[in-house]
Amino acid sequence: MARILVVDDQHLIRSGIVALLRTVEGLGPVLEAADGEEAVAAAREHRPDLILMDISMPRLSGLAAAERILALGLDPAPRIVVLTTFDEDEFVYAALRAGCSGFLLKDMPPEQLIGAVRATLSADLLVAPARIRRLVQKHVADGPTHQRPAPPGTGATSLLTGREVEVLALVAQGLANEEIAEHLCVSDSTVKTHLHRLMAKLNLRSRAQAVVFAYETGVVRVGGQGGGSGPEGPI
Incomplete structure (x- = not known):
């Protein structure tokens, strides 16, 4: 049975989600x-399968806590x-x-939250790749990739086999x-096996992060063409 950790500095929201999931x-x-500090300590002690993490919190933000x-x-x-109030691309x-x-948006209906939790536990990806592609395209258009922090593993695609690039x-x-x-x-x-090995080589931590990496490094081009040894064609 999956162990879940809910992180939010607003007690009413946190307790409501906890009560629902229970x-x-x-x-x-x-x-x-x-808060984020408590989240890191709880994750280390209890090893949850899924963490629902608020973004804006005192002491340590949700994103910083997630990275730790x-x-x-x-x-x-x-x-x-990530739990957020607004569907903002930057976040x-x-x-x-x-x-x-x-x-997930905090104002989503309870049944959708439950469905999303189940989907994440089984699929490891809660954002459609098309949405990720749109986000990458927007950020690439905003400026050169080198102006933003490089994703984990950038420059390491040479470590991948041809089949790993395809995957x-x-x-x-x-x-x-x-x-x-x-x-x-x-x-x-x-x-x-290929997916596990390529993510380990590139120090990628989730399937969604792998999708972002593929676009940002040109394994799949933002314009819709596959790079390297990967398949070509519109996505």
Whole structure:
């Protein structure tokens, strides 16, 4: 059963989400933390499978806390979903680049929140690759990539095998592991192995971060053409 950590400095919001998730059959313990510092300590102690993380908090922001948690090297690493009041591209993009699996709006209906939690636990990606592509395209258009912090693993694509580059490009196009396996005529387990190895080589912490990396480094070009050894064509 999945262990969930809810992090928000607003007690009413935090307690409401915790109470809701504790009513859901099939979920494990639902823990809570009041700020980023508490979140890091709770993650280290309790090793949650999923963390719902507010962005704006005292002492330590949600994004900074997410980066620290993912840097702990927990195995398996928790999936982190950002909680936000507004659907702002800057926050979403920063969260994905930090290694988060997606974002949720705090005013979403309870049933959608429950569905999103289940989806994240099973899929590790809560933002459609098309949305990530749009965010990358916007940020590339705003200025050269070197003006922003480089994503983990930048410059390390030479470490990848040709097949690993293919898998990365297909992930960026939004294909699930089963679809990648069918496309490459290999088994699901082989795809998982390639994905695990390429993410380890590039120090990537989530599938969403891998999609961002693929666009920012040209493995898949923003204009829709695959780079390197990856597939070409519109996404």
